[in-house]
Amino acid sequence: KAVGVVVTCEFPHATPADFTAHHYKRSNYKALAPQIAYQNLDVLFGGGNGILTSDIKKHFENKGTTLISDDRLALLNYSGPGKVWALFGEKALPYNIDRNPDKVPSIAEMTEKAIELLSKKENGFFLMVEGSQVDWAAHANDAATMIDEYLAFDEAVGKAIEFAKADGNTAVVIISDHGNSGFSIGSSRCGGYDRLSLEDLFRTVSGYKLSNNGLESILIDTPPAQFKSVFKKYTGIDLTNEELETLLSSKNYNEPDYTKVGTSNNLAHNIGKILNERTCFGFTTGGHTGEEVLLAVYHPQGDVPRGNMRNTDVNRYLQEVSGLESSLQELSDRIFAKHPEVFKGMSYSINRENPDFPVLMVKKGGTRMEIPAFSSVGRKNGKPFDIGSVVVYIDKNDTFYLPVSLREMF
Ligand SMILES: [Zn+2]
Structure with missing residues (x-):
């Protein structure tokens, strides 16, 4: 089968590497990136131009793999029969909410293009699409971005289902690999939230136009006198003097580790705190959580798993619908x-x-x-x-x- 990967993180990040490479240390991109490149995948769309080595580029040349770098239109217009990689940004793509739609493709656009190319292959295909940054926004306790990342992923799911229904021979499995941040609609801070309408619950967050990180990168270059007006422009919020002071005092501390954005005393974190205090949303942590996650499956003959499943059962189902002649373990051993x-x-x-x-x-x-x-x-x-x-x-x-x-x- 043809194989494709679509992500919004850098291509050797945890999930894409999990599907395409082997190593005990997820951060060892030196070992992971070449494995992914030498897999000769039919399609890979995502982030990570800065991770490509001259050896990887040479291999693409030898293999005739087309490499598209930071060129959305080249990707959308691509229709060649060969293998193709399209990468955007040095590392990850921006959050969808911060994305320039003329320059950076949406995950739905990348998914649609991947399906278009892979579906031309004779023996069918396996495509893994990851909405990579729902997790990152959750680590950052950034509600608006988390919701927006989910909606962007949902749009990509729509493209997959649309194809699968027309094709009649394709299954679509949608699953999250774990919970994150203990997000809740309802918070002890916000009395009477259980009687609010949907509109009331989401009005404030709907007014947030950038991620905490996106707003941070603008505020870092903003003179203190304009902080309040700039903040209002992107959030609809009038900062109190106390909040302004908090932001100014943390202004120069830019947290580079996305898993710590939600908890350390950096500007993005303090922006998030101010935004969250205006909503009725709650978070319990800036880390992963152990609740059960949603599993949704489309299968043309209705052969879908039901009920409460373990992750290993989901893997077994994937092997089954992929039509493997024997189990992955047996194949690997052989x-x-x-x-x-x-x-x-x-x-x-x-x-x-x-x-x-x-x-x-x-x-x-x-x-x-x-x-x-x-x-x-x-x-x-x-x-x-x-x-x-x-x-x-x-x-x-x-x-x-x-x-x-x-x-x-x-
Ligand atoms: Zn995570």
């Missing part, structure tokens, strides 16, 4: 093994000239093979060949994980 097993009885060594990218060197008779970590291109007697899968290397046990079939190349 296809891959550790290098001492694959090359048993042959002479091999590990070249660590480049400590981040060791190379497995194997020799038998007159045949020499070089297998670089995190790549799918090996060399046999100096000539490049397609390994057919990305080779995973784990430094902790100094082991390469690779296709058993490599043994037959000797």
Whole structure:
């Protein structure tokens, strides 16, 4: 099947990497990014221009993979038959609420384009779409942005369902990987909220035009005398003098870690506090939470899972609707093994000239093979060949994980 990934985070972030690479440390982009690139995915749309290495770009050239950088129209007009990556921004895309719609595509636009390209492939496709920043806005306790990110994702879901219904042979599974922030409509701060109308509950938050971070980046360059008017312009809120002082005192502290924006004493956090105090919303934490999450499934023949499920059951369902010949675990056990097993009885060594990218060197008779970590291109007697899968290397046990079939190349 053809395979695609659409995200709004940088491409080696947790969820896209989870679907396309292996490593024990999620922040090790050095190990994750090349694996994702060497997977030869049919489609990848998301963020992370700044993470591309010259080696990855060279591989795209060799493979004929089209790379679109910061060019929304080039993406929307693309209709080629080949593999295509489109990246926006150095790292993640902006929040949808802060997005310039002429320059940066929406997640719905990226999803629609991905489906258009993948659905032309003969044997069907698997597409993973992540509304990556619902979670980030929740970490930041940024209600307006969280709601807006969810609505943007919902629009992308609409594109998928629209296609699946017309196609008649496609299932759509919508799930969140975990709860976050203990968000509630209703707060002890806000007496009588249970008698408010929907309109009353959402009026204030509907007036917020930017994320806390988006407003922060504007306020950082705003002279103190104009703080109140600028704040009102983007939120509809008249700041009290006390609130103004809080903002000015935190003005220069810009929290770079998105998981800490909601809790540390930075400008974005203090903006969020002021905005939240004007609503009847509550948050219990700036971290992940353990409640059950929504699972929604569309299946053309109505074969949908129901009731309370474990995440592993959802994985089993995905394997089933993907039409795998046997389980992922069985396939993995059959296809891959550790290098001492694959090359048993042959002479091999590990070249660590480049400590981040060791190379497995194997020799038998007159045949020499070089297998670089995190790549799918090996060399046999100096000539490049397609390994057919990305080779995973784990430094902790100094082991390469690779296709058993490599043994037959000797
Ligand atoms: Zn998170």
